[in-house]
Amino acid sequence: MVDGHQTFVIVGGGLAGAKAAETLRQEGFTGRVILVGDERDHPYERPPLSKGYLLGKDERDSVFVHEPSWYAQADVELHLGQSVVAVDRAARTVRLSDGTVLGYDKLLLATGAEPRRLDIPGTSLAGVHHLRRLAHAERLRQVLASLGRDNGQLVIAGAGWIGLEVAAAARSYGAEVTVIEPEPTPLHQAIGPELGQFFADLHTEHGVRFHFGARLTEITGQDGMVLGVRTDDGDEHPAHDVLAAIGAAPRTALAEAAGLTLADRAHGGGIAVDASLRTSDPDIYAAGDVAAAEHPGIGARLRVEHWANALNGGPAAARAMLGQEVAYDRVPYFFSDQYDLGMEYSGWAPAGSYDQVVVRGDAGKREFIAFWLKEGRVLAGMNVNVWDVTAPIQQLIRSGGAVDADALADPSVPLDSLSGQG
Template structure:
């Protein structure tokens, strides 16, 4: 084969990197495929870290993208537990932390994101946690089990998806939970005030306490162990554990040191719609670290969700092979909290919509919410309603105005609005 002499290096041992390697082989690439990951675990999927795996319902093996033996069968060379420390774009070489130098013809950066750190006194105390990696989840599972046995208090800083999913998991162990969120409600910047109240009610019904409109100012402790947290409104909350769930930042230091352009607004590695770097045609980026131009939405997006990694890795792999591709899938994510499951498709950031329309029973809850601007559907979220994602995405992609009253009428099929 003409590509047998070529070497493709993938930096990042998560879902995007693993799916890129899988796609290269599936597309018939016969050259070297080298996958570098700074975690010792084989590539795994992260959603369960704050859902089923954290709650103890999912087994560790179920998180793996592929069984370990698959990589040897497919001749994927693994460098696990080994960070990439330098990219020499002129020489087309990557240097690893142990001094290994890897040549490349094409390079994919799937370096992911890292949890944002709390910038307050007391973060060095034992009992302050983050949740991004399998090792974090392993540690936190033990903490939640202990807090449940001892009626201990967990304070979660941040009322986003990770914070709420972790709160649900903590309650399954019996731990007492307080969520501190600086916004007026949970998921405020994602879903707006219209839908945030649903999650306040859901978690409150399961015993979670919320403290909105306040910022953490200090974590206090005794003998090196967390005992309480302070907020800027003078409140004190007892805490035997603290989980920082204040978002994630793209891991772009390697790209930046190599002179690759970063997107100023999102902070991700700037790539075009085929996920090729706008700086270097031999370099690509996918997953959480990539800020890709979206041809449908007309803007550059950095999406931190599972589906973006699942689909972005294969798109980048095909682009590396010279295929004509466009990464134009709509942003999509899902969440499970207690007996509530949801899927969200589209992009409707705060200030972008002028109306929220619901069809179904919000109080049950069993409904679909739609975010509209000038009658056009920007995004939809189906809550305990299944097999509607494709229809919702078709509405978003059509960009055609719809009748809000018919949209709210569950007797009108969504397909009739297209």
């Protein structure tokens, strides 16, 4: 039973936490809502940090989830620039970095993820960057503009989504870009080699140089500044700046110290939650990048580091905290913009999970939909410069039935006519 005397504490000042607070008020919760964020900025969305804001197309204010005045209007108490350093589950309290102790009836952990660090010599040099926070994007935007003016060299470690989006942004400024990636194609683990090669070709046409099958072993410098990088196959590349884009790790230290169950690190780690986003403690929930949830539709535990998961997971956790029946079963979704290419990806088909890739449309013209299949069932779909097809793609995934690959590849066959075939 939820009443107006209860206090709900949200740890994490990102999209998931902000949308959870909004949902609590929308659902009529009249108790205290306290949001704790370790950045001084109000909660903001992260996709613009590697897209519109980094490119200089979007203003800084456009990234925020709500207007700053919204929090007072919604009676959401903010503790910005503060981190939660301890959770006392027995006392149902959290302790902040300034010593403040807050009691809670329900607690939501939306602590997100943090960039993985390069464990090599030279990472303390000026000119080594990560991209996760608004301050990172502000700095990197200035760096890319400067590199563009001076024909400077940017080396990116990692050809994942962040690495590729920054590569596209850097080229738009005129910077020279080299991407170092240990796998044989970009996005190799995320979407497999077939479509990974498509993205390699896209970036190569725009002047990006790739060095596949290699890892950085050292960042070299002089007088505290970056001069270049070395790789494990003996190559050297000049560099004025280096971006580490080798993935993100869920911020689970707080949950681990509190004794909450964590997911297997081999499967992405994170805080283990059920389909209602409840942790091993019935009064504590987790959402967003840090949550590894049992997905009813996919039948596996997933930790998804994408915008839509934070957008939808925060509200789902809020409703569960209010005692509503929740089964968080949304099809994973994300999007990316690179040069004149826009894409949306729905589903879950990491390398090794599928046995066929079907393409509908013209990949040469970069207007197509790719489908990843397993025994005829659609696991995932990615539409590239083709729009308003997310709903039928997700329905194909949800249906779980086998589809005819030839019909799937035929643009004259409506996608919604294929859904649910046995």
